[in-house]
Amino acid sequence: MSLTKNQKLMFIASFMTWLQTYIVYKFFFRLSLVSLGEEILIVINSIGPILLIYESIYFLKPSKRSFAIIGVSALFSVIMIANTLFYKFYDDIMTLPILLQMDNTGGLGSSVMNLIDFKVLFLIMNLPILMVANRRLKDSTKGTPHFYKKYFISMIGAYLLTFGLSYLSGLPMFNVPYNREVMIKTLGIYQYGLYDIYLSLTTPIDYALAENNEFIEVSNYVKSNQINPNSELFGVAKDQNIIVISLESLQEFAINLEVNGEEVTPFLNQFIQECYYFNNFYQQTSQGKTSDAEFITENSLYAADRGSAFYAKSQNQYESLASILKGQGYYTAVFHANEKEFWNRETMYEALGFDHFFDESAFLVNEENSFGWGLTDEAFFEQTLDYLKGLPQPFYAKLLTLTNHYPFEIPEQYQYISPGETNNEIVNHYITTVRYLDEALKSFITNLKESGLYDNTIIVMYGDHYGLSESYYEDLAILLQEEEITLNRHLDLQRVPFIIHLPNQEEGEVVSTVSGQIDMKPTLLNLVGLPVNAYINFGQDLFAADRRELIVLRDGSFIGSEYRYADSTCLRSDSGELVDQSFCESLEKVAVQDLYYSDLILNKDLLRFQ
Numbered sequence: 001m002s003l004t005k006n007q008k009l010m011f012i013a014s015f016m017t018w019l020q021t022y023i024v025y026k027f028f029f030r031l032s033l034v035s036l037g038e039e040i041l042i043v044i045n046s047i048g049p050i051l052l053i054y055e056s057i058y059f060l061k062p063s064k065r066s067f068a069i070i071g072v073s074a075l076f077s078v079i080m081i082a083n084t085l086f087y088k089f090y091d092d093i094m095t096l097p098i099l100l101q102m103d104n105t106g107g108l109g110s111s112v113m114n115l116i117d118f119k120v121l122f123l124i125m126n127l128p129i130l131m132v133a134n135r136r137l138k139d140s141t142k143g144t145p146h147f148y149k150k151y152f153i154s155m156i157g158a159y160l161l162t163f164g165l166s167y168l169s170g171l172p173m174f175n176v177p178y179n180r181e182v183m184i185k186t187l188g189i190y191q192y193g194l195y196d197i198y199l200s201l202t203t204p205i206d207y208a209l210a211e212n213n214e215f216i217e218v219s220n221y222v223k224s225n226q227i228n229p230n231s232e233l234f235g236v237a238k239d240q241n242i243i244v245i246s247l248e249s250l251q252e253f254a255i256n257l258e259v260n261g262e263e264v265t266p267f268l269n270q271f272i273q274e275c276y277y278f279n280n281f282y283q284q285t286s287q288g289k290t291s292d293a294e295f296i297t298e299n300s301l302y303a304a305d306r307g308s309a310f311y312a313k314s315q316n317q318y319e320s321l322a323s324i325l326k327g328q329g330y331y332t333a334v335f336h337a338n339e340k341e342f343w344n345r346e347t348m349y350e351a352l353g354f355d356h357f358f359d360e361s362a363f364l365v366n367e368e369n370s371f372g373w374g375l376t377d378e379a380f381f382e383q384t385l386d387y388l389k390g391l392p393q394p395f396y397a398k399l400l401t402l403t404n405h406y407p408f409e410i411p412e413q414y415q416y417i418s419p420g421e422t423n424n425e426i427v428n429h430y431i432t433t434v435r436y437l438d439e440a441l442k443s444f445i446t447n448l449k450e451s452g453l454y455d456n457t458i459i460v461m462y463g464d465h466y467g468l469s470e471s472y473y474e475d476l477a478i479l480l481q482e483e484e485i486t487l488n489r490h491l492d493l494q495r496v497p498f499i500i501h502l503p504n505q506e507e508g509e510v511v512s513t514v515s516g517q518i519d520m521k522p523t524l525l526n527l528v529g530l531p532v533n534a535y536i537n538f539g540q541d542l543f544a545a546d547r548r549e550l551i552v553l554r555d556g557s558f559i560g561s562e563y564r565y566a567d568s569t570c571l572r573s574d575s576g577e578l579v580d581q582s583f584c585e586s587l588e589k590v591a592v593q594d595l596y597y598s599d600l601i602l603n604k605d606l607l608r609f610q
Helices: 005-028 036-044 047-059 062-090 109-115 118-124 126-136 147-168 180-186 188-208 212-224 266-274 290-299 321-327 342-352 377-390 425-451 470-479 487-492 517-527 581-604
Strands: 241-247 276-278 331-335 356-358 395-400 457-463 498-501 509-511 550-552 558-560 563-566 569-572
Touching (some): 005 036, 005 047, 005 126, 147 180, 290 517, 321 331, 321 517, 425 457
Parallel strands (some): 331 356, 331 395
Antiparallel strands (some): 457 498, 558 563
16 A cells, blocks of 8 residues: 555554543543443544544645644644643543633642643654654655545544444433543543533523523422421521631541541541531532632532633622622621632622622732742631621621642641651642641631630631542552542542531531532521522531432532442442442432533523522
8 A cells, every 4th residue: 555655644643643542541541431332432432533633634735734744643642631631630621611711720830740740751752753754754656546535434434433332332422511531431532622612602502592481490490309407506696707718628538537646637626526517528519629619608509510610600690608698787708818810709709799809919928928829828817817807797708728739838847747658749748738727727716716706606617629639549548548449438538528616616516417518508598597498509408307418529420328329330328339220320310400400500590580
């Protein structure tokens, strides 16, 4: 077979892109492949879009094709590198809304550098190979007739084979865009990218075509799931101040954990003994991480299916906790020593009904009181308390911490505990920054008591999202002295601390009901004496006797009191034993409905029809 130089180069480039993509799927991503069909799918699902993109080069002049082939190959490498780095921390692939939020990467320098490893070198090795091939390959004056026709037929065949096998495997292709693991298995990252663009283009149309009947449908669904909140605690903290503290990257496993005989959270271990401590409370964030946690807790809605609601949905109308409390005479404020544009917070806080946002400019930040991501938590709490003393009462104040942030770098003078002793520095130093956060909280609570605010304030603390992703499970298992992190244990690791301290509360209680961030808003509304069921909430009062013990995660996974579901696998909640999918079917339907109706509210801004 005689090929022209450009045909040979295109064949090499296509093969290398396919091989690198398969390696990414198989070894860089952590896909749960439960059947032979899924194994085959990740081999073939990238062939169609790869051939399609390279095929487009045919329409260029022959003299420009070799450079275009190398350029297209470089583009594929960039896509693979971006997704590999993103996946390492987020356990997810990039979407168009995330790409449009690139201005949020301003403070991510050290975080990104810690994600880069040998994988990047593997994903750019195609470029020098193609450059050498371009110089050394010899041209054939004749070439192979109908080369591009055969190339096109191969592309069509790859698409048909992919779609056919997806159908036979029973995998949904387009109706669960929020479950991007399924999307990778069926469409692959390139085809999903095109589908993602389609979703982004149709979103404004969905907004424009939204109708009042859709809001009525959602409202009826929410009402059908409403329960009576705890009547004994109704209004127990009426007209009291509320301080909600977002604990950056704090996971529940750190509570009561000892490393080398030292407590990682000595203050919190003691403090929860006089609080309501929810030890079976789950983070439900997605691609927006901290901003998602804020969104979920404020609105009792699920996070956006793609990107961050803080960035993409800041023009929507909301029935947020802040806006409701503001309507009841509360002064509402947020304290966060970061840039006001980060995650579009300035705009979103206004939409959520906050009176004032104390951003980085409101704090004294210098070399002595800052490192890593900025102002230390101790300095942040100290300066925030000065502001809290001057706020009109009652107030609702939300405080966002910073120091315990990936990659968990902390100077020695702030290390109150020795690092862990695993093979990974990220895991080792996570312990030191958690310990620092604990010490900062101790100082804040002590000073809050001295200020006189402690006795008339509800104090709420919640972990915003995981700190250590699946990429670090091997070393996390060493830290926790466990053999491995199983799927069941992975779901356990989605737990984050949730703490409520009521004014004058002296005795604590551990509450083990299955719960999540979506439950914070209705719980606080009940405590301050406001009618929970008068508002749209997908969560329920945490103290209610007959609450639904089911927490839905953004990718469609869920945790119930008896069964839990993730990676197309149904497990018993108590033992982690694998059981037949039929045990999870009814709960899965509820999870899908919850996400569907919440997405309707968010994507179509249905609360404007109230």
